[in-house]
Amino acid sequence: MDNRQIAQVFAEIADLLEIKGENVFKIRAYRTAAETVGTWADPVSRMDDRQLRDLPGIGKDLAAKIRELAETGTCAFHQELLQEFPPTILDLLRLHGVGPKTVALLFTTLNIRTVDELANAARTGRLRDLKGMGAKKEALILKAIEERQKDAGRHLLSDTATASAELVAHLREHAPQVDFVPVGSLRRGCETCGDIDILATGGDPGLMEVFIGYGKVDRVLGHGDTKSSVRLQGGYQADLRLVPPESRGAAMQYFTGSKAHNIVLRDRAIQRGLKLNEYGLFRTGDDSRVAGDTEEGIYEALGLAWVEPELRENRGEIEAAAERRLPRLVSAADIRGDLHMHTTATDGRDEVEAMAAAAERLGYAYIAITDHSKTLAMANGLDEHRALAHAARVRALNGRFGGLTLLAGIECDILPDGRLDLADDCLAQLDLVIASVHSHFTQDEAQMTDRVLRALESSWVDILAHPTGRLLLKREPLRINMEAVAAAASRHGVALEINCQTDRLDLNDAHARLACERGAGLVISTDAHSVTALGHLRWGLQMARRAWATPADVLNTRSLQELRPLLRRSRRAA
Ligand code: DGT
Ligand code: CA
Numbered sequence: 121m122d123n124r125q126i127a128q129v130f131a132e133i134a135d136l137l138e139i140k141g142e143n144v145f146k147i148r149a150y151r152t153a154a155e156t157v158g159t160w161a162d163p164v165s166r167m168d169d170r171q172l173r174d175l176p177g178i179g180k181d182l183a184a185k186i187r188e189l190a191e192t193g194t195c196a197f198h199q200e201l202l203q204e205f206p207p208t209i210l211d212l213l214r215l216h217g218v219g220p221k222t223v224a225l226l227f228t229t230l231n232i233r234t235v236d237e238l239a240n241a242a243r244t245g246r247l248r249d250l251k252g253m254g255a256k257k258e259a260l261i262l263k264a265i266e267e268r269q270k271d272a273g274r275h276l277l278s279d280t281a282t283a284s285a286e287l288v289a290h291l292r293e294h295a296p297q298v299d300f301v302p303v304g305s306l307r308r309g310c311e312t313c314g315d316i317d318i319l320a321t322g323g324d325p326g327l328m329e330v331f332i333g334y335g336k337v338d339r340v341l342g343h344g345d346t347k348s349s350v351r352l353q354g355g356y357q358a359d360l361r362l363v364p365p366e367s368r369g370a371a372m373q374y375f376t377g378s379k380a381h382n383i384v385l386r387d388r389a390i391q392r393g394l395k396l397n398e399y400g401l402f403r404t405g406d407d408s409r410v411a412g413d414t415e416e417g418i419y420e421a422l423g424l425a426w427v428e429p430e431l432r433e434n435r436g437e438i439e440a441a442a443e444r445r446l447p448r449l450v451s452a453a454d455i456r457g458d459l460h461m462h463t464t465a466t467d468g469r470d471e472v473e474a475m476a477a478a479a480e481r482l483g484y485a486y487i488a489i490t491d492h493s494k495t496l497a498m499a500n501g502l503d504e505h506r507a508l509a510h511a512a513r514v515r516a517l518n519g520r521f522g523g524l525t526l527l528a529g530i531e532c533d534i535l536p537d538g539r540l541d542l543a544d545d546c547l548a549q550l551d552l553v554i555a556s557v558h559s560h561f562t563q564d565e566a567q568m569t570d571r572v573l574r575a576l577e578s579s580w581v582d583i584l585a586h587p588t589g590r591l592l593l594k595r596e597p598l599r600i601n602m603e604a605v606a607a608a609a610s611r612h613g614v615a616l617e618i619n620c621q622t623d624r625l626d627l628n629d630a631h632a633r634l635a636c637e638r639g640a641g642l643v644i645s646t647d648a649h650s651v652t653a654l655g656h657l658r659w660g661l662q663m664a665r666r667a668w669a670t671p672a673d674v675l676n677t678r679s680l681q682e683l684r685p686l687l688r689r690s691r692r693a694a
């Protein structure tokens with residue numbers, strides 16, 4: 121079992137214990153263990169008992185459970201809990217506004233075990249009379265179910281990328297002569313993906329046996345000579361298509377999509393007396409081939425510059441490609457530092473030193489340590505006194521990690537009325553201030569917008585973090601007027617963050633593009649709570665690219681020398 125699978129078991133145990141109404145410390149221990157294992161770099165299944173017990177938050181009991189999972193693939197305690205509750209009950213817990221108490225109530229009183237059963241009960245008005253329910257909550261549950269159905273079968277970009285990479289590794293191992301490339305929404309870097317699309321060239325139909333023989337295949341949905349579909353463990357659907365080598369470019373183009381981009385391209389072909397499909401670009405009259413072995417060839421024959429996959433959404437990229445004015449998108453090589461991360465001073469899992477050492481290995485010029493402020497008591501947030509003491513410790517490390525500069529910052533909560541959680545004279549003494557909303561998500565649009573605008577007006581805020589608070593496939597964005605926020609950010613010289621946590625990706629592509637158009641700077645930050653999470657930068661980068669962002673649009677592509685004058689404290693001093 122890999123770390124993710126073990127973490128999954130612990131997370132399920134925590135959920136099930138919560139439904140049972142067990143002791144909160146016990147529940148928290150399993151949650152912490154799930155976090156630790158899920159983000160640990162080395163496989164915990166290969167560790168012995170002593171090494172396991174050295175992991176943060178892992179004691180004797182949890183170490184034994186990890187050994188049990190590693191050796192047998194299951195855990196007796198987990199199985200016992202699943203005897204008490206059907207596993208489908210965990211789907212209920214993932215509905216917005218449905219907590220463990222509600223799940224327990226629904227199960228014990230109405231024997232509701234699945235989302236479908238819950239939907240039925242809500243539609244027929246059977247929930248409203250339960251203790252603590254009422255018609256309003258019933259309606260909210262129904263709405264949450266509808267939201268969920270819109271997302272059904274979709275997965276986070278990062279999870280899809282992992283599942284796809286494992287599948288492609290299997291294919292390459294068993295068919296080394298074949299060329300494989302992931303296409304579809306994954307190649308376009310969409311925030312969630314409906315399925316995994318793999319394109320193969322240079323193989324024979326025997327390849328399909330290799331595909332359906334993959335160890336993680338749960339079910340074969342279709343099996344042909346040029347196209348097969350399977351369902352994988354974890355609920356991913358995967359399609360494999362095989363085309364001849366001379367069609368590789370055409371098929372890459374076709375199956376990368378998006379559908380909207382392809383439709384415009386096909387019309388453009390028709391206007392030129394050509395026919396475009398997944399096998400190539402052909403003259404309408406005599407079916408002779410014009411292009412098809414490369415994507416560049418296809419675009420060129422249509423009078424277009426090659427278009428980066430992230431831009432292929434019919435949002436103006438075809439006009440720009442025709443006029444040769446596509447942007448030079450920001451890429452990993454442009455990134456010089458990371459301006460949002462947490463440490464053990466609050467709710468991070470690694471020490472400042474470990475984060476700095478990892479950043480040095482990544483070749484960064486700078487990082488900002490931005491732990492939480494006091495209102496976030498759950499995360500052990502810092503008050504003014506602790507914030508300044510922490511800052512002093514952070515600064516004292518400068519010089520110890522090669523050319524890396526550590527900036528002492530804070531992630532300061534924006535209080536419900538728009539005031540900041542820490543006093544101005546404390547914020548003034550830090551190198552960088554991030555402001556963010558972590559509470560009162562349900563304010564209406566006017567209130568929320570006023571609240572955030574007020575924070576942007578403060579003298580010290582440099583960055584607004586995860587501006588909409590959304591959690592992909594879990595929590596809707598808060599209601600806020602992004603036009604007004606982008607305009608204010610531009611006016612005050614505050615950068616808007618693209619948060620790289622894999623279930624945030626917040627700002628999204630459309631909002632990030634709006635920010636750039638309004639002249640607000642972007643910053644791509646990991647918000648890492650561990651060393652491993654520093655590697656999540658690529659997912660935010662993908663959002664920035666989908667937003668047409670160039671290196672100039674992104675604050676953390678600057679050298680430290682260029683960055684400093686852009687921070688508010690420098691501008692005030694000037
Ligand atoms: P997803 O899977 O919902 O995340 O999004 P996609 O874009 O990966 O969609 P998918 O898997 O249905 O199809 C992959 C690509 O194949 C799609 O982006 C464009 C192409 N494609 C699929 N169906 C059509 C179609 O009916 N017409 C055209 N022109 N292209 C299509
Ligand atoms: Ca797809």
Ligand code: CA
Nearest residue numbers: 315316317359
């Ligand atoms: Ca597909």
Ligand code: ZN
Nearest residue numbers: 460462531647
């Ligand atoms: Zn944070």
